[in-house]
Structure formats: C-alpha cells, structure tokens
Amino acid sequence: MAYSMEKLREEKVFKDPVHRYVHVRDRVIWDLIGTKEFQRLRRIKQLGTTYLTFHGAEHSRFNHSLGVYEIVRRIADDVFIGRPEWNEDDRLLSLCAALLHDLGHGPFSHSFEKVFDLDHEYFTRAIILGETEVNQVLSRVGKDFPIKVAEVIAKTSKNKLVVSLISSQIDADRMDYLQRDAYFTGVSYGHFDMERILRVMQPREDQVVIKQSGMHAVEDYIMSRYQMYWQVYFHPVTRSAEVILTKILHRAKYLHGQGYSFRSQPIHFYSMFNGEITLEDYIKLDEAIILYYFQMWQEEEDSILRDLCCRFMNRNLYKYAEFEPAKEYKKLAELSVLFEKAGIDPEYYLVVDSSSDLPYDFYRPGEEEERLPIHLLMKNKEIRELSRESEIVDAISGKRRTDHKLYYPADLLQDDSSEPLIKKQIRKLLEMD
Amino acid sequence: MKSLLKDHAKIIHAIAASEEIIGRKKLQKMVYIAKKLAFPFQERFQFHFYGPYSEELTLRVEELCNMGFLDEVKEKKGGYYQYRYTLTENGKEFLSLSDVSMPNLQECLTDMNNQNARFLELVSTVLYFDTLPEEEVKEKIFTLKSKQRYTDEEVEAAYQYIANLREKAGH
Secondary structure: OOHHHOEEEEEEEEEEOOOEEEEEEEHHHHHHHOOHHHHHHHHOEOOHHHHHOOOOOOOEHHHHHHHHHHHHHHHHHHHHOOOOOOOOOHHHHHHHHHHHOOOOOOOOHHHHHHHHOOOHHHHHHHHHHOOOHHHHHHHHHOOOHHHHHHHHHHOOOOOHHHHHHHOOOOOHHHHHHHHHHHHHHOOOOOOOOHHHHHHOEEEOOOOEEEEHHHHHHHHHHHHHHHHHHHHHHOOHHHHHHHHHHHHHHHHHHHHHHOOOOOOOOOHHHHHHHOOOOOHHHHHHOOHHHHHHHHHHHHHOOOHHHHHHHHHHHOOOOOEEEEOOHHHHHHHHHHHHHHHHHOOOOHHHHOEEEEEEEOOOOOOOOOOOOOOOOOEEEOOOOOEEEHHHHOHHHHHHOOOOEEEEEEEEOHHHHHOOOOOHHHHHHHHHHOOOO | OOOOOHHHHHHHHHHHHHOOEEOHHHHHHHHHHHHHOOOOOOOOOEEEOOEEEOHHHHHHHHHHHHOOOEEEEEEEEOOEEEEEEEEOHHHHHHHHHOOOOOOOHHHHHHHHHOOOHHHHHHHHHHHHOOOOOHHHHHHHHHHHOHHHOOOHHHHHHHHHHHHHHHHHHOO
C-alpha cells in the first residue's frame, strides 16, 4: 500500500481539553508528530509571555498544532467527505499543512523576530523543505509533497480551498487558538459553537462558504475573537513583559556588538547576533534555553542587562500609561531627554507599545483591500458577504481599534536617592504622583 | 527621539522621499521592494491577492494618518476609489525630530513611484519568489496571477528593473 494511504493498525488518540480527543489514523500524521522538529513545539509556549498575566497560559504550540489538525480532520472526514467540490486527494495535504502550520515558530517568537529580523514563516518552509525528519516523512508521500505542503502554509498554493481551511478569516487555526487560549487562560470569552460552524461549512472551488443558517454561530465566533484580542492577547501586563523581553534581546545583541565579555557566554545566540542563523541553529532554540540565559544574566556585570533580566525573571514589570502619539509625541521627546539626565537610558526604559486589531473586514469591490471575506450560502444558493446579512458583523466591519501605551520602570523613577528633581519632573509628566 | 517611534518615522521618511504616493497597493509594493533591497523597514509581509502585503504596514499608515502626520485623500477614479498619501506639516516636524537616515532610498522610491501599481505588483512578486529559478518564478506568476495576464516580456522587464534598482540602492 502507498505510504500516503497507510493507516495505523489501531487508531491513536490524544486526550485534549478543548476537542476531548485528537484522532490519528494516518501513518504519515503519526510519523510527523514523532519527528524531532514537531516535538520541539512542546517547548514553545503558544502565548509567549502571557503566562506572566494569566498563570494558566503555559500551553504549547504542540497542543495548538494538534488541535488545528483535529479540526481540519473533522472537516475533511465528517463534513466535506463525499461532496463533489471536495477532492479526497487534498485530504492528506490539508491535514499535513494544518499540523505543520506553526512549525517554524521560535521561542517567544514575536520579540525574537523583531530583534533579530527573523521570520517564522521562512523557517516553517525551511524545516519542511530542508534536511529534516519532517522532510523525510513528507518526501515518502511524494517527491513534490513537501513543496505542496509548504505552499499551502505560505498561501502561495493554487489550491485556494485548502489554503482557506488553514488561513482565512474563519479557519481552523483561529477556531483552535481562540478556544484553547480561553481554556488555558481561564477567561470566559473565546467560546463559540464550533460544532455548529463545522456542520454548516461547505466547500467551493476556491473557498469555504457557510450556510445561512449558521450565521449566528459565526457572529458569536467573530465577537469571541474581538473579546480575546482585547482581554487576553493585548493585555497591557503581557505587553509589559514582552517589552522587557525585547529589550533584553536588544541589550544582549548590542553588548555582543561592542565586544562585551559575558560571564555566561551566549553561544546559542551568536549566529543570530551575527545575522547568520542556520536551520540547525534555529531548531536547537527553545524557551528553556532562552530562560536559562535570562537566569544567568541576572548576575552579569552590565547593569542594564542584569536589571532587565531580574525584572523578567521575577516579574517586576514596567508600569504603563495611556499614550496618544498624535498629541503627546513632543512630551515623549521631553521625557526621553529627562530620562537621559536622570541616568536612566530611554532606549531601554521608555517604550511606546502599540496594539491594533481589525476584527473582521471584507473586500469591497473596487477597493484595494486584501482580505478574503466570509461568505454565506443563502437558501436561494446566492453567495452573500457576511456583513451584508449580519447587523452585528456590519457594526464592527473594517473598524480597527488601536491602543498605545507608554511603558516605564516606576520603581526607578520613585527612587529619589539620585537626581530627585529630574525624577520629580518625570513623575509629573507621567502623572505618577 | 532615537528609537522611539522609529518604525513610524521610517514610513514617514519613505513617503517624504516619494513626495506623494497614489494608491495603497502602490505604497505596499514600494515598501516591500525597498525592504527586499535591504532598506531597514521592519514591517512583515505575507503573500496575499496582490502579492506581498503587510498588515503591519497598513496599520502603521492608519496610525500615522490618525496622528495627523500623514494626509490621506480618498478619491474616486473611474469605477473605484484610490488613496493619495502626502506628509502634513506635523509629519514634517516629527520627521525633523527623528534621526532616520536611509541613503539612496529616495532615488529608489522615486524610480518606483514612476512605475504603475500593476508593474510593481509583478516586481514584488518576483522578489517574493527570489529563491526560485526564473522559470519556476514565471510559472508561479502565471498560475497565481492568471487574472493579471502578465507576459514573458513583462516578467523579464521586472528582472531587469530589479537589477537596476539594486544598483541604485548600492547594497
């Protein structure tokens, strides 16, 4: 029997708090889960620094990847099967792409990518196409199979239906992470009736459409997403931890560039510092390694690196104030000068962080937008864009919400043992007193 | 202002260097191409309908408009709307407070600004697939962008254009 068709003698199941069970029958999927590159995802948290705000948020990208796979498996095996628009040959491609879609994420990837100019999508592709165990498994299916999987994940595949299962405004990725992140953070948002949405999904040539009768379940999903972004993903305390993490990496990179001699030599960082990271180096990185260095750097000679690491490890985070760039950018410049005078380097201790989300948007004919809308299949077989039918969705369509915050170390600014007058001025500007 | 709002300042700098950019798609492609020429823009791009597209850049531009640093004029052109971006006086003042410097950027952006959005879409797509051999890139373009009906000659012109831009960028 062809490897692509091979089934396990006995179905494997993973207990899962969100989907109850994740079912694996395909030999290819089982083999992919067992690769070292996929197992590495166990050591990368799904929500990065969010565990410093919501202590339950310790779940990993491994959990999430299995969850996305399970949703796509249910769509393929329970919903799309037998439908003329669905090509059974695309089943394995969809399952592999779902399982591997986050494979290239690094530790605390948001900060890492920013500081070292990396791109997890590049590494996802590199792991799938490079000399890896994942590539060996996929290549057994067919010579071109790894590239097909990589193209679906990169959205450059001509198979738009499969792409839309993994990546669209209502896809398996989002449906899993909203529910999973809600479960592990313990918040009461993020819940919606996924079973209902799956039941009303129908395949079309280049996208998934939703039967009109499922519109209210989709409305609920979009509102859940909106709530999760503002209540969890953009939580200001999480962002404070992210700011400090980013600054640690910047400082370490800067010190390396200056020829600073670290007490704990950051050997795992060298290739990133030098901008020459290889796939082999990248795969070795995980959050345990990063936290090891942060732990050790709490005893470094450099006072900034030492202080930032102590803050991160002991959760002594920056405080924040609301910030309106349009009105306050001059105040920011003033604060920057005062921080320098107070001996507190503004490069590391005065940070503007912005978050923004567009809960739902659609392509308006004739406009240069790039988002594929959610389409409803009406009873008369007409296809209608969701916000034309749903007043709730219409109310939030295309409406971006942005939030800016100014982060600073309140403890340093309240310590009047040095430069008390300047610090008083800073506190006044920040309205701390 | 050193690194504070530096990424915002880079986008303002790009629009100032171009004097005026007409069309969101054009703006997206110009910044992507500049980034591929090693100018230090931070926005991340993914492949979308019109080629590489950055949600982060869309957001940054919206923010800059909200901050009053960029002027966005929506105008009707034929059957569709287009957007025209220029710097405001506040934007000029903000830029003067920043220390952003990108030598040769202006020459490259001016050149790109003289091209149409359709051609820049092609150029950015060629650059997106720059690790593939030319024949495969052509196949990708003809499959993924079949509606645009690009010809062999246009793809070759895109390659030539990229070579010229690289020379201008001097990276």
